[in-house]
Amino acid sequence: xxxxxxxxxxxxxxxxxxxxxxxxxxxxxxxxxxxxxxxxxxxxxxxxxxxxxxxxxxxxxxxxxxxxxxxxxxxxxxxxxxxxxxxxxxxxxxxxxxxxxxxxxxxxxxxxxxxxxxxxxxxxxxxxxxxxxxxxxxxxxxxxxxxxxxxxxxxxxxxxxxxxxxxxxxxxxxxxxxxxxxxxxxxxxxxxxxxxxxxxxxxxxxxxxxxxxxxxxxxxxxxxxxxxxxxxxxxxxxxxxxxxxxxxxxxxxxxxxxxxxxxxxxxxxxxxxxxxxxxxxxxxxxxxxxxxxxxxxxxxxxxxxxxxxxxxxxxxxxxxxxxxxxxxxxxxxxxxxxxxxxxxxxxx
Ligand code: SF4
Numbered sequence: 001x002x003x004x005x006x007x008x009x010x011x012x013x014x015x016x017x018x019x020x021x022x023x024x025x026x027x028x029x030x031x032x033x034x035x036x037x038x039x040x041x042x043x044x045x046x047x048x049x050x051x052x053x054x055x056x057x058x059x060x061x062x063x064x065x066x067x068x069x070x071x072x073x074x075x076x077x078x079x080x081x082x083x084x085x086x087x088x089x090x091x092x093x094x095x096x097x098x099x100x101x102x103x104x105x106x107x108x109x110x111x112x113x114x115x116x117x118x119x120x121x122x123x124x125x126x127x128x129x130x131x132x133x134x135x136x137x138x139x140x141x142x143x144x145x146x147x148x149x150x151x152x153x154x155x156x157x158x159x160x161x162x163x164x165x166x167x168x169x170x171x172x173x174x175x176x177x178x179x180x181x182x183x184x185x186x187x188x189x190x191x192x193x194x195x196x197x198x199x200x201x202x203x204x205x206x207x208x209x210x211x212x213x214x215x216x217x218x219x220x221x222x223x224x225x226x227x228x229x230x231x232x233x234x235x236x237x238x239x240x241x242x243x244x245x246x247x248x249x250x251x252x253x254x255x256x257x258x259x260x261x262x263x264x265x266x267x268x269x270x271x272x273x274x275x276x277x278x279x280x281x282x283x284x285x286x287x288x289x290x291x292x293x294x295x296x297x298x299x300x301x302x303x304x305x306x307x308x309x310x311x312x313x314x315x316x317x318x319x320x321x322x323x324x325x326x327x328x329x330x331x332x333x334x335x336x337x338x339x340x341x342x343x344x345x346x347x348x
C-alpha cells in the first residue's frame with residue numbers, strides 16, 4: 001500500500017484520481033469543516049474504547065438517530081467490559097431488542113469475555129480485528145478513535161466521498177476498486193489525529209456528500225473534487241445493482257387472557273433471533289379463532305419486506321411450547337421487533 005511521505009504531504013501532488021491535489025489542504029479543510037459542523041453525538045464525547053466499540057457495533061446496521069437512546073440505555077445497564085461479559089443472555093438480548101441483527105449482541109458479549117481474559121482493552125489493530133463481530137472497518141474505527149492509531153476507515157460514507165473526490169468510475173463493490181480507494185484513504189489520512197480525521201470524512205459523507213443530491217456548495221473540498229468538476233457527482237459511486245426486496249405478508253395473533261399474552265420462544269438453535277419471544281401465527285395454532293384486525297405494519301429484514309397484519313384471536317386449548325406472559329412483564333423479556341410492533345397496535 002502506498003503511504004504518502006511527509007514531503008509529498010506538504011507539497012502539491014498527483015492524487016489517485018489523476019488530478020493535481022493538495023493533500024495537506026484537503027486535510028485542513030475537512031478538519032476545519034468537521035469542527036464547525038459535526039453533530040454532537042454521545043459517543044463523540046468520549047475516547048473510552050469500550051464506549052467507542054459499543055457505538056460502532058450499534059451503528060453497523062442502524063441509523064444514528066435510532067442508536068442514541070439504545071446506546072445510552074445499554075451503557076447504563078452494562079457500564080464496562082466486565083458488566084457486559086457477565087450479563088445474563090436474556091437481559092442482554094432485552095437491552096438489544098429493537099436494534100435487530102442480534103448476532104451483534106451475542107458477539108459483543110463473546111468479545112467482552114475475550115477482552116476480560118486479555119486483562120484489558122486491546123490497543124493493537126490485529127487483536128481488535130480478531131475479536132468476534134469486529135471487521136476491518138470496526139477495528140480501524142476503534143484503533144483510530146480511541147488510540148489515534150494510523151488506520152483509515154472505509155465505510156459506505158468514506159467510499160462515496162473518496163470515489164467522487166477522485167472521480168473513480170470503477171465499481172466500488174469490486175476488490176481492485178476498493179483497494180484503490182483504500183490506498184487513497186490511507187494516503188489522505190491525517191496521521192496526527194487519525195480518529196478525528198476518520199470521523200470527519202464519515203461525517204462529510206453523512207451530512208454533505210449525500211448518496212442522492214450531494215450538497216456540493218456546502219462542501220469544504222468542492223474545488224478539489226473531480227466528480228464536481230465533471231458534473232458526475234450524481235453518477236458516482238458506481239455500484240452493483242442489487243435485487244429488490246422480496247415482499248411477504250404474514251399474520252400475527254394477539255391472544256389475551258386475564259391480562260396475559262400468549263407468546264412462544266425461538267429455540268437456541270434458530271439461525272435468526274434465537275432466544276427471542278414471538279407472537280403466534282395462525283398456522284401454529286390450528287384451533288385459534290380469528291377476531292378483528294387491530295393493525296398492520298411493515299418490517300424489513302435483510303432483503304425481505306414483511307407486511308404484517310395483526311389480529312386479535314381466541315383459543316380454547318393452548319398447545320405445548322406456548323406461554324402466557326403478563327402484559328406488565330412484557331418489557332422484561334427480549335421480544336422480536338415484529339412482536340413489539342404488533343403489541344403496540346393494542347395501544348392505538
Ligand atoms: S464536491 Fe460534492 S461530490 Fe465532491 S466530495 Fe464534495 S459533496 Fe461530494
